[in-house]
Amino acid sequence: MRKDSKNSRQHAIKLFSYTTRYFWLLLIPLARSLHSILLDVNAWATWIEGAWLDLVVLGAIFGFAWLRWISIYYSFNDEKIIVTKGIVAENETTVLYSEISTLSITQNFLYRLFGACTVKIGTNSGFMDNADVTIVMTKSNADRLYACLKNSKVKSLLYSVSPNKVRLWVFSLLFSSTLSGAVLAIALLLETSQMIDREIEARLILDTLTEAANRFGQFVPPIAAGFAIVISVAWAISFITNIFSFWDHVITKSRDSIYTRSGLFIKNRNIIALDKINCLELRQNLGARLFGVSTLNVHACGFGTKSRSESSVLLPITTKKEIRGTLQEIFPEYPKPKITLKTDFKSYTGFYFWPIVWALIPPAALWLMYYLLPTWYTVAEPAVFIAEIPAIWLAIVKTYSMFATGIGFNEGYLTVSCSRLFTLRTVIAPKEKIAKIVIRQSPFQRLKGTCSVRVYTASDFKTSHYVYGLRLDRTLHLFDKNGYDLYFTENPQG
Amino acid sequence: MRKFTPKLAALLTLRISVLILTVAATVLIYVYLSPFKTVMYILIALFWAVALAFVLILLPAYFRRTVMYLSPTELSLHTGMIFLTREHMRVSAVQYISMITLPFSSITGFNFLAVHGLGGTMILPFLSSEDALTLADSLQLEIQKR
Numbered sequence: 286m287r288k289d290s291k292n293s294r295q296h297a298i299k300l301f302s303y304t305t306r307y308f309w310l311l312l313i314p315l316a317r318s319l320h321s322i323l324l325d326v327n328a329w330a331t332w333i334e335g336a337w338l339d340l341v342v343l344g345a346i347f348g349f350a351w352l353r354w355i356s357i358y359y360s361f362n363d364e365k366i367i368v369t370k371g372i373v374a375e376n377e378t379t380v381l382y383s384e385i386s387t388l389s390i391t392q393n394f395l396y397r398l399f400g401a402c403t404v405k406i407g408t409n410s411g412f413m414d415n416a417d418v419t420i421v422m423t424k425s426n427a428d429r430l431y432a433c434l435k436n437s438k439v440k441s442l443l444y445s446v447s448p449n450k451v452r453l454w455v456f457s458l459l460f461s462s463t464l465s466g467a468v469l470a471i472a473l474l475l476e477t478s479q480m481i482d483r484e485i486e487a488r489l490i491l492d493t494l495t496e497a498a499n500r501f502g503q504f505v506p507p508i509a510a511g512f513a514i515v516i517s518v519a520w521a522i523s524f525i526t527n528i529f530s531f532w533d534h535v536i537t538k539s540r541d542s543i544y545t546r547s548g549l550f551i552k553n554r555n556i557i558a559l560d561k562i563n564c565l566e567l568r569q570n571l572g573a574r575l576f577g578v579s580t581l582n583v584h585a586c587g588f589g590t591k592s593r594s595e596s597s598v599l600l601p602i603t604t605k606k607e608i609r610g611t612l613q614e615i616f617p618e619y620p621k622p623k624i625t626l627k628t629d630f631k632s633y634t635g636f637y638f639w640p641i642v643w644a645l646i647p648p649a650a651l652w653l654m655y656y657l658l659p660t661w662y663t664v665a666e667p668a669v670f671i672a673e674i675p676a677i678w679l680a681i682v683k684t685y686s687m688f689a690t691g692i693g694f695n696e697g698y699l700t701v702s703c704s705r706l707f708t709l710r711t712v713i714a715p716k717e718k719i720a721k722i723v724i725r726q727s728p729f730q731r732l733k734g735t736c737s738v739r740v741y742t743a744s745d746f747k748t749s750h751y752v753y754g755l756r757l758d759r760t761l762h763l764f765d766k767n768g769y770d771l772y773f774t775e776n777p778q779g
Numbered sequence: 780m781r782k783f784t785p786k787l788a789a790l791l792t793l794r795i796s797v798l799i800l801t802v803a804a805t806v807l808i809y810v811y812l813s814p815f816k817t818v819m820y821i822l823i824a825l826f827w828a829v830a831l832a833f834v835l836i837l838l839p840a841y842f843r844r845t846v847m848y849l850s851p852t853e854l855s856l857h858t859g860m861i862f863l864t865r866e867h868m869r870v871s872a873v874q875y876i877s878m879i880t881l882p883f884s885s886i887t888g889f890n891f892l893a894v895h896g897l898g899g900t901m902i903l904p905f906l907s908s909e910d911a912l913t914l915a916d917s918l919q920l921e922i923q924k925r
Contacts, residue, residue, distance in 0.1 A: 563898070586897075720872045721899035724865040731863065741899030743872070748898050764867075770853060771865045 292358045292369075296401035299421040303350035359420055363433050366406065368418050380418060382434050384408050386561030387587040390427050392552040402427040407587010407745065417587065434556055435544070446611055447535045449603070456578050456602040457527040512671045531601035538615045543583075545599065561585050563743040564714035565619060566597075567608065571682050574689075574709050577605040581612070586745040622700040622711050624691035626763050631733040632754025636687050640680035647672040682707050692738060692752050692760075694767045701740055701750040712750045716767070718743045724760060724771055736760055783847040783914065785905035786888025790842045794834045801830035837861070847903050849917060854894060856901055870921045872896040878915055884908060894918065 352372055359368045369377045387407040396402060404427055406418040422430070534547035538559075546554045562585045569579040581600035588597055600611055612619060628636075647669040654665050686704035693700045699719060701712040721741040730736055736757040741749045764771050804826050812819040837860050845858040854873070856866040874895050881889035890911040892903040903914065 717871070720868065720896040721901060722867045726859075726863045728861060741896070743896075744898040746898075769867050769869075771855065771867050 292360045293422070293426060294358050295354060295421045296396075296399065296423050297354070298396065298399045298401045300350050300354050302421075303353050357420065359422075361430055361433060363436060366418065366430065368420060378418060380406055380408060385434065385556070386558050386585050388431070388434055388556040389588065390431060390552075390554040392424070394550050396421075397552070400424045404430065405587065407585070431554060431556070435542075446600075446614070447533075449607075450532070452603055452607075453528065453531055453534075453601060456573075457524050459572065459576075512668075527601065530596060531598070534601055536599060536611070536615070543599070543615060547601075555588065557583060557585050557588055563718045563748075564712055565599075565612075565616065566713075567622075567711040569709045570707055571685055571709065573602065574685070578602055579605070579608060581608050584742065584744060584748060586743075619713055620696040620698055622702070622713055623693045623695040624700060624702055625693035625695075626755055626759055627691035628687055628752075628754040629733075629735050629756045632730075632735045633687050635729075635754055636683040637680060640676050640683055643679060644673055644676035647676075679707060682709070685709070687754075690752055690754065692740075692755065692763070694763070699740065699767075701752055703750055703752050705751070710750070712740075712742070714740075714742045720744075722764065722769055722771065724757070726757065730757075734758065780848050780850040780853075781913075781917075783849065783903070783906065783910050785842050785845050786890075786907040786910075787842065788886060789888035789905035790838055792887040792889070793838055797830050797833050797838075801826050842905075845904065847906075847914075849914060851921065854901065854918070856903060858904070866901050868894060868896055868899070868901050870918065871925075872899075873918055873922060875922070876915055876918050878911055880908075880911070 356372045357368070357370050359366060361367070364383075365379055365381045367377060367379045369375055385406055385408055387405075389405040389407075391403045391405075392401070393403075400423055402422055402424050404418070404420050404422050408417050529549045529551070530553075531547050532549040535545065537544040541559050543557045543559060544555070545557070546552070562583055564584045566582040566584065567579045568582055573579055580598050580602050582597045583599040584597060600608060651662070651665055651669045655662050682704060686709060689702055689709065690704065691702050694716070697716050699712075699714050699716060701710075701714075703710055703712075719740060720743050723739040723741070724736050725739070726736045734757050735754055738752045738755060738760060739749045740752075741747070761771050805823050808819055808822050808826070812822065841858065841860040844863065845856075847857075848855040850870075852870055854868045854870055856864075858864055858866075874897055876895065877893045879891040879893065881887070884890045885908045888905050888907055890906045890908055892906060892911055892914055894901045894903065903911075906914065
């Protein structure tokens with residue numbers, strides 16, 4: 286009989302997050318009390334008389350948070366973790382360590398002050414994009430859980446790698462993605478907008494941008510300055526996020542798992558079961574591809590899922606040589622990516638579809654503005670030229686991607702090389718992790734005898750890898766040769 | 780390998796539904812846009828052109844092209860109205876299945892089978908009740924064998 290840890294409640298700081306969502310309601314009693322105290326001599330009596338309902342609301346907020354907090358408790362031993370939830374009906378979840386695909390322990394700045402950690406446990410049975418278990422523990426309990434899981438898996442440590450910090454600085458400086466920075470900035474704005482008024486937020490941002498643009502405006506046109514500022518801020522956010530997230534990044538491999546830890550202010554620790562890894566992905570922007578650097582991402586249920594805005598990066602931006610070395614040491618069974626079928630030259634024009642659509646939007650908007658808001662026309666004119674820059678860059682990326690896109694099978698592994706917006710990706714997945722293959726032909730592709738392929742790999746959310754412009758006959762032959770029969774006669778009676 | 784095709788009653792039901800909707804749209808346009816004769820005639824013509832394209836060309840083409848194959852190891856769906864698609868899923872990748880049936884589906888053939896794999900779902904459309912049950916049972920059996 287194994288000894289279970291005693292039932293523990295979540296860290297008390299969780300009460301804070303249960304209440305913060307409703308903190309704005311505190312403004313109601315505050316406003317009322319101020320009003321009462323200012324206008325009445327018997328301020329307190331008046332306040333109590335007028336604010337009793339507000340106090341009840343406040344009590345309800347804290348009471349509900351407290352109820353939620355006391356209704357969740359957990360225990361764990363050296364083979365499983367049990368989490369019990371529920372105010373009225375009790376729901377007990379037992380997760381065996383042998384079934385865990387990923388364990389993530391995150392400690393943000395606030396939680397570090399209070400000695401708390403967010404623990405997320407993912408298994409292959411996870412529903413949609415949610416972790417199977419998410420709890421806030423004391424750091425000591427999180428450490429003990431980490432040790433329990435590690436002890437249940439580690440037979441001997443085989444390999445450990447820590448990326449070079451100078452390289453991290455240099456590559457992050459050179460190749461930080463502006464787009465991802467912009468996405469992070471938007472996420473940050475959305476988060477803040479829940480706490481402060483949208484109008485104030487918009488005014489704050491616009492005022493700051495206007496002021497900065499005016500200062501630079503002495504040297505360059507204000508719109509160009511504003512655009513440059515937005516790009517620079519997005520790039521800076523991406524750079525800082527890279528540095529902070531991957532500072533002190535260490536990957537350790539045992540016989541059956543990978544352990545990672547990293548982060549300067551937000552500390553992250555992960556355990557990923559090797560047999561639960563669904564695919565590996567090398568991501569680069571065009572600049573990084575030309576200089577032979579990339580990031581290595583790992584897809585496993587519960588690790589770096591989209592809705593939790595977490596990173597699935599295993600090895601932060603580094604050289605091809607270091608990535609190849611890490612791949613050989615950590616994933617020796619994964620073969621070298623091999624593309625056997627490339628995009629057909631008849632499909633080359635199709636690669637420019639989205640850049641052309643993108644390029645047409647600003648002139649179309651300008652044309653509309655000419656008729657609807659003629660006074661703004663002269664101001665908007667230079668903005669249109671600036672808005673064309675991403676379209677041109679996308680066209681350049683797609684031009685490169687025409688010659689790099691393809692698909693192939695090698696030693697039981699599928700390789701997909703493709704591009705998504707401005708990012709170039711190379712995916713390597715074991716054949717048994719392929720969930721679904723879809724071959725699609727548009728009317729134009731039917732005339733040319735080409736097709737598009739979308740490969741879905743195992744994941745706790747929909748993950749697909751899209752390859753455009755392959756020859757249909759060769760694609761069908763390639764899949765057929767590798768055990769995927771996609772031939773058919775269009776007439777069911779035939 | 781077993782071959783399944785959509786129930787043709789579903790095609791008839793869809794054709795009738797499209798025609799009913801078009802007649803309803805025509806009446807509404809006639810009632811509310813009668814002061815604007817030109818717009819009214821253009822819209823009515825447009826609705827009928829789209830409806831006839833669906834009824835006479837697109838829907839029959841979709842039903843003619845749609846075919847499903849099930850073997851002990853593979854599940855395939857070939858379909859498409861304007862874009863032709865071939866979908867393929869290994870039975871070993873199937874996690875669970877859900878059957879969606881609409882009222883009077885035994886007559887209309889409005890039975891759909893959603894085959895969920897880890898990371899992707901395949902929808903098998905317009906099956907007869909017998910085919911839907913056969914497919915569901917066969918897949919369930921393969922899942923239980925694991």
